[in-house]
Amino acid sequence: MPQHTTILGIESSCDDTAAAVLRDGKILANVTANQAVHEAYGGVVPELASRAHQQNIIPVVQAALSEANVKLDDLDAVAYTQGPGLLGSLHVGTSFAKGLSLARNLPLIGIHHMQAHILAHFIDDDAHRGIPTFPFLCLTVSGGHTQIVKITDHFEMKVLGQTIDDAAGEAFDKIAKIMGLPYPGGPLIDKHARNGNPDAFAFSRPKVGDLNYSFSGLKTAVLYFLRKQVAEDPDFIAKNLDDLCASVQHTIVQILLSKLKIAIDQTGIKQLAIAGGVSANSELRKQLLALEDELNCKVFIPKFEYCTDNAAMIAISGYFRFLKGQFSSLEETPSARLPFG
Ligand code: KG4
Ligand code: ZN
Numbered sequence: 001m002p003q004h005t006t007i008l009g010i011e012s013s014c015d016d017t018a019a020a021v022l023r024d025g026k027i028l029a030n031v032t033a034n035q036a037v038h039e040a041y042g043g044v045v046p047e048l049a050s051r052a053h054q055q056n057i058i059p060v061v062q063a064a065l066s067e068a069n070v071k072l073d074d075l076d077a078v079a080y081t082q083g084p085g086l087l088g089s090l091h092v093g094t095s096f097a098k099g100l101s102l103a104r105n106l107p108l109i110g111i112h113h114m115q116a117h118i119l120a121h122f123i124d125d126d127a128h129r130g131i132p133t134f135p136f137l138c139l140t141v142s143g144g145h146t147q148i149v150k151i152t153d154h155f156e157m158k159v160l161g162q163t164i165d166d167a168a169g170e171a172f173d174k175i176a177k178i179m180g181l182p183y184p185g186g187p188l189i190d191k192h193a194r195n196g197n198p199d200a201f202a203f204s205r206p207k208v209g210d211l212n213y214s215f216s217g218l219k220t221a222v223l224y225f226l227r228k229q230v231a232e233d234p235d236f237i238a239k240n241l242d243d244l245c246a247s248v249q250h251t252i253v254q255i256l257l258s259k260l261k262i263a264i265d266q267t268g269i270k271q272l273a274i275a276g277g278v279s280a281n282s283e284l285r286k287q288l289l290a291l292e293d294e295l296n297c298k299v300f301i302p303k304f305e306y307c308t309d310n311a312a313m314i315a316i317s318g319y320f321r322f323l324k325g326q327f328s329s330l331e332e333t334p335s336a337r338l339p340f341g
Helices: 036-041 046-068 087-104 113-122 168-178 186-193 216-232 236-267 282-294 312-324
Strands: 006-011 016-023 026-034 077-083 108-112 136-141 146-153 156-162 271-275 298-300
Touching: 006 046, 006 087, 006 312, 016 046, 016 312, 026 046, 026 312, 036 046, 046 087, 077 087, 077 113, 077 312, 087 108, 108 113, 108 312, 113 136, 113 146, 113 271, 113 312, 136 236, 146 236, 156 236, 168 186, 168 216, 168 236, 186 236, 186 282, 216 236, 236 282, 271 282, 282 298
Parallel strands: 006 077, 077 108, 136 271, 271 298
Antiparallel strands: 006 016, 016 026, 136 146, 146 156
């Protein structure tokens, strides 16, 4: 075992090209190139994402290495996102990681993107609110996933419930699109909601069993409601944008927390974490923190830059795999629907 362990992490599962350098659990550099090309389309266009990854990957890796002041010779392994995600996008990061692994004789480590969102909590960073101990529950909320996960070890995770249709981030983005906001709409709804009344408009909550979620009904409810209102007043959305955003955000957060509270009750686990892009949402963070007093829980929220897609979470996951000697082979292929666990 070398004196220090230095891991290069690569993330290219959706529309962000990212590279990070991690040494012994601490992040030395965390670089992300966002792809503005999708804004005009109201959503990620997979083919354009793959092409942008191709353009970005080498400069992003070079920027991360130079910011970390680390040379290729200093690396001990290369970790990359193997899935789930957009297949063409995943291929870019995978091919790059495999090429580097072959050229520099570096161990290769394929990482599950959703597990990595959770493992971001273990990045050794002073700004954290501490690190959760096992077992803990994680509400994993991104553009593609909404899950309640029980974590008993770094790589022992069980999905207790998940969305049966749209993800929470997708609901934010699709409803934002209905209101005429550009992609990705989640952060914009969050911004407008700060000036709005969360009780201005009431939208019905889904009735799905167990710990599962559903968000497509909310999207349809907002669509029909706005169609009716706009028919009567074409300026309805512009006049009520802040209140609409606050009401939609409030509904999504209430749906997310209602099932999480049931999971806390069923498992008796009082340590709660949050992960994925939607965990950047200010209302969700606030409501979650309120559970500390309400249910005597301890809540862990990652630093903002480790919430949305990033390569730091891939590097920390790679670090834990490295310590266990769990490496991937060059034959392994990326998977759009990589199974959990
Ligand atoms: O984890 P992530 O970066 O990418 C995926 O793996 O999907 O999550 C992206 C999602 C998008 O749907 C985006 O709108 C949402 O996270 N998001 C937010 C906020 N910031 C990002 N949703 C609500 N409020 C935010 N502040
Ligand atoms: Zn993600």
